[in-house]
Amino acid sequence: MTNVSDDFLWGAATSPHQVEGNNTNSGFWRTERLIPGMQRSGDALDSYHRYREDMKLLAEAGLNSYRFGIEWARIEPDDGAFSVAELQHYRRMIDYALELGLEPVITLNHFSVPRWFEDQGDWNSPSAVAKFQRYVTQATSILEDVQWVLTMNEPNVLTKLAALPVIGAALARGDGGAVTDTMKALPPETFSERLIEIHSAARQVVRDRTPANVGWSIAAQAFTPTEGNESKYREVFWAFEGIYYEASREDDFIGIQAYTSQPIDADGPVDHPPAENNTLTGAAFRPDSLGIAVRQAWEATGGVPILVTENGIATSDDAQRVAYTRGALDGLFEAMDDGVDVRGYIHWSLLDNYEWGHWTPTYGLIEVDRETFERRPKASLAWLGSVSKNAGRLT
Ligand code: BGC
Numbered sequence: 001m002t003n004v005s006d007d008f009l010w011g012a013a014t015s016p017h018q019v020e021g022n023n024t025n026s027g028f029w030r031t032e033r034l035i036p037g038m039q040r041s042g043d044a045l046d047s048y049h050r051y052r053e054d055m056k057l058l059a060e061a062g063l064n065s066y067r068f069g070i071e072w073a074r075i076e077p078d079d080g081a082f083s084v085a086e087l088q089h090y091r092r093m094i095d096y097a098l099e100l101g102l103e104p105v106i107t108l109n110h111f112s113v114p115r116w117f118e119d120q121g122d123w124n125s126p127s128a129v130a131k132f133q134r135y136v137t138q139a140t141s142i143l144e145d146v147q148w149v150l151t152m153n154e155p156n157v158l159t160k161l162a163a164l165p166v167i168g169a170a171l172a173r174g175d176g177g178a179v180t181d182t183m184k185a186l187p188p189e190t191f192s193e194r195l196i197e198i199h200s201a202a203r204q205v206v207r208d209r210t211p212a213n214v215g216w217s218i219a220a221q222a223f224t225p226t227e228g229n230e231s232k233y234r235e236v237f238w239a240f241e242g243i244y245y246e247a248s249r250e251d252d253f254i255g256i257q258a259y260t261s262q263p264i265d266a267d268g269p270v271d272h273p274p275a276e277n278n279t280l281t282g283a284a285f286r287p288d289s290l291g292i293a294v295r296q297a298w299e300a301t302g303g304v305p306i307l308v309t310e311n312g313i314a315t316s317d318d319a320q321r322v323a324y325t326r327g328a329l330d331g332l333f334e335a336m337d338d339g340v341d342v343r344g345y346i347h348w349s350l351l352d353n354y355e356w357g358h359w360t361p362t363y364g365l366i367e368v369d370r371e372t373f374e375r376r377p378k379a380s381l382a383w384l385g386s387v388s389k390n391a392g393r394l395t
Contacts, residue, residue, distance in 0.1 A: 001392070001393065002333035002336050002337055002392060003336075004333075004336075004391045004392035006391075008342075008343065008344055008345075008391075008392070009064060009065040009103055009105070009148075009307065009343060009344025009345070009346060010062075010063045010064050010065065010344065010345060010346075010384070010387070010388030011058070011063050011064065011065030011066055011067060011102070011103070011105065011344065011345075011346040011347070012058055012063060012066065012067070012346060012347045012348070012349060012350035012365055012381075012384070013066075013067035013068070013105075013309060013310055013346050013347065013348050013349055013350065014047065014054070014067070014068050014069070014349055014350050014351060014353060015068070015069045015107065015110035015111070015153065015353075016068070016069045016070065016071035016074075016110060016112070017041060017044075017071065017110065017111065017112040017354070018041070018044065018110075018349075018353040018354045018355070018356070019044050019045045019047035019054075019351055019353045019354070020044055020045075020046075020047050020048035020071065021041065021042065021043040021044035021045065021046045021047070021048055022042070022043060022044075022048070023041065023044075023071060023073060023074070023112065025073040025074065025077040025114055025115055026071070026072075026073035026112040026113065026114060026115060027073075027112060027113050027114065027115045027117070027118035027122070028041075028111065028112040028356075029041070029112075029115070030115060030118075031164055031165070031168070032357065034165065034168050035164065035165075035167070035168035035171065035357070036168070036171050036172055037171070038357040038358075039354075039357060039358050039359050041354045043370075043373075044353065044354050045351055045352075045353060045354075045368045045370070045373065046373045047351070048089075050373060050375075051068075051093050051096070052096055053375055054350060054351065054366075054375070055093075055096055055097055055100055055102060056100065057350075057366060057375060057377055057381065058100075058102060058350060058381075059100040059101060059102050060385075061365075061377070061381045061382055061384070061385030061388075062385030062386060062388045062389040063102070063384065063385055063388050064101060064102060064103060064388060065102055065103040065104070065105055065148075065344065065346060066097050066102045066103075066104060066105070066350070067104075067105035067106075067107065067148075067150075067309055067346045068093065068104070068105075068106070068107070069106070069107035069108070069109070069110040069153075070090040070106060070107070070108065070139055070142075071086075071112065072108075072109055072112070072113060072114055072117075072135050072139075073112060073113065073114040073115065074086040074089075075087055075090075075135065075138060075139060076114055076135050076138070077114065078116060079114075079116045079117075079120075079131075080134075082138050087138065087139070087141065087142050088142075090142055091142040094106070094142065094143075094146060098145075103147060103148065104146055104147075104148070105148040105149075105150070105307070105309065105346065106143060106146055106148065106149050106150065106212075107150045107152075107153050107217075108135075108136055108139055108149065108150065108151050108152065108202065108206075109132070109151065109152045109153065110153040111153060111154075111157075111158065111161055111356070117131060122162060123158070123162065123191070123194055123195060123198065124162075124191065124194065128194070128198060129197055129198050129201050132198050132201065132202055133201045133202060133205055136151070136202045136205045136206065137205055137209070140205060140206055140209040140210050141209075143206075143209070143210045143212060144209075144210060144211075145211070146210060146212050147211070147212055147213060148212060148213050148253075148307070149206050149210065149212040149213070149214045149215075150214075150215060150216050150217050150255055150309065151198075151199050151202040151203055151206065151214065151215075151216045152195070152198070152199055152202070152216045152217075153216070153217050154217055154218060154219040154257060155192070155195040155196075155199065155216065155218070155244055156187065156192075156218060156219050156240050156241060156244055157219045158195060159187035159188075159191055159192065159195075160183065160187075161356075162191070163182050163183075163185075166178075166182055167179050167182050167183070170182065184268065184269075186235075186236070186239040186240075186268075187239055187240070189239070189243070192239075192243050192244070193243075195244075196243070196244070196247040199216050199247065200247070200250075203215075203250075203251065212252075213252035213253050214251060214252050214253075215248065215251040215252055215253040215254050215255055215304075215307070216244075216248070216251070216254075216255060217254075217255025217256070217257050217309040217310065218241060218244050218245065218248075218254065218255065218256065218257065218297070219240075219241075219257050220241060220256050220257060220258045220289075220293030220294075220296065220297060221240060221241065221258075221260075221261070221262055221269070221293075222258055222260070222261035222262070222286070222288075222289035222290075222292040222293045222296070223236060223237050223240075223241075223261070223262055223263070223264050223269065224261060224262075224263050224264065224292070225263070225264050226263045226264060226265045226270070228266075229264055229265050229266055232264055232265070232266055232267075232268065233264040236264050236268055236269065237264075237296075241296070241297075241300070242300055245297055245300035245301045246300065246301075248301050248304055249301055249302055249304060251301075251304055252304075252305070253304060253305045253306065253307050253343060254297055254301055254304045254305070254306055254307070255306075255307050255308075255309030255310075256290075256293055256294055256297050256306050256307070256308050256309065256310075256311075257308075257309055257310035257311065257348070258289045258290045258292075258293035258294075258308075258310075258311055258328075259279075259283060259286075259289060259310075259311065259312065259313070259348075260272070260279070260283040260284050260285075260286045260289050261284065261286040261288065261289040261292055262284075272284040277320070279313050279314045279315055279361070280314035280315060280316065280360060280361040280362065281314045281355075281361045283314075285313070285320075285324065287323075287324045287325075287326070287327025287328045287330070287331065288327065288328075288331050289328070289331075290308065290311050290328040290329075290331050290332050291328075291330075291331025291332055291334055291335050292331070294306050294308070294332060294335045294340055294342060295335050295338075295340060298335070298340045298341075303341070305341045305342075305343050306340065306341065306342045306343065307342070307343045307344045307346070308332065308342065308344065308345045308346055309346050310346065310347075310348035310349075311325070311328050311345070311346075311347060311348060312324075312325070312347050312348035312349060312363045313325075313363065314355070314361035314362060314363050315362065316362055318378045318379050318380050319379075321365075321378070321380045322379070322380050322383050325347065325380065325383075325384065326394050329345065329387070329392070329394060330394070332345065333392065347365060347384060348363055349363040349364050349365070350364060350365055350366060351364045351365075351366050351368055351375075352364035352366070352367050352368055353368075364378070365377065365378055365380050365381035365384060366378060366381060383395070
């Protein structure tokens with residue numbers, strides 16, 4: 001059996017905009033009203049007020065860590081104006097996690113940014129680096145004893161989110177072709193480089209001001225080449241992941257987030273073919289994607305330690321969730337047996353949360369009644385808790 005150390009992190013994750021509710025100063029709150037057909041986050045799961053309940057369920061199940069984010073739009077609702085009360089709110093969350101024996105893994109930015117930042121040109125603005133650094137300086141004032149910090153979530157997906165207003169406009173004029181083209185386009189390298197610059201600047205602030213291990217999390221697509229298309233594979237892998245892995249060589253760890261796998265043919269990533277066990281987002285059921293992804297990241301970073309910061313499945317069938325997770329952990333353990341240094345496994349997600357425009361794809365270990373906010377743990381939560389308590393033994 002794989003040797004899983006005592007300090008291996010076993011946890012689940014959320015992000016502020018997806019669970020807190022009423023994140024009204026964020027740009028995404030506005031985007032929700034801009035794009036036709038988008039569902040809104042509204043009260044979300046009211047975790048802003050109910051985080052104690054969420055963490056308690058996680059800890060009582062036997063898990064030892066909680067990845068959550070602190071929301072820039074709350075901490076700096078106006079350009080340069082910081083809210084002490086909101087910083088204290090997030091500090092109370094950290095304190096409560098520690099009290100329960102949960103190691104906090106803190107994300108400084110999980111997609112959503114303040115509305116004023118978006119108005120100034122978002123991550124592309126010439127002042128973006130300085131503005132994010134200034135926020136991180138304030139944020140780190142409450143992280144003095146936190147051990148794990150992610151500067152940014154999935155820069156390689158951010159490049160897609162930044163295109164949302166373009167997609168919204170294309171949808172509004174009924175131009176389906178433009179929507180598909182925008183979604184499939186390779187991210188512009190200048191934008192990737194900008195995000196890398198922002199990450200490095202933030203990493204320095206975190207290093208100067210906290211004892212934390214610092215990194216960021218990458219959406220790992222577990223791409224594989226189809227025969228004869230190795231060079232297209234290399235091009236796509238570089239644009240979507242390789243460029244970020246390269247930039248992570250100086251990080252203390254790399255967060256890996258894997259859900260499915262896609263072959264690459266001459267045109268790029270192949271759409272998931274319809275299949276009965278496709279997930280609620282239409283993605284192929286590929287528990288093996290995690291093993292593939294961690295091996296690719298290990299190689300591409302030249303051996304930076306890995307923390308799995310997201311892995312999960314959008315399904316309404318909780319038995320399928322357990323089957324998926326068991327398969328994913330099998331692949332992860334095999335990679336560890338082969339020498340890949342993995343520090344923890346954090347499942348996405350703790351709760352059935354707001355999936356960036358939709359409420360239907362449910363990833364949670366806990367279901368939430370959106371009228372009463374009652375939390376109803378699923379069998380998968382207890383199952384993952386027992387894996388954690390048994391040092392990774394899969395039942
Ligand atoms: C994101 C999450 C999202 C999840 C499932 C990741 O891309 O970090 O915010 O909910 O995938 O789609």
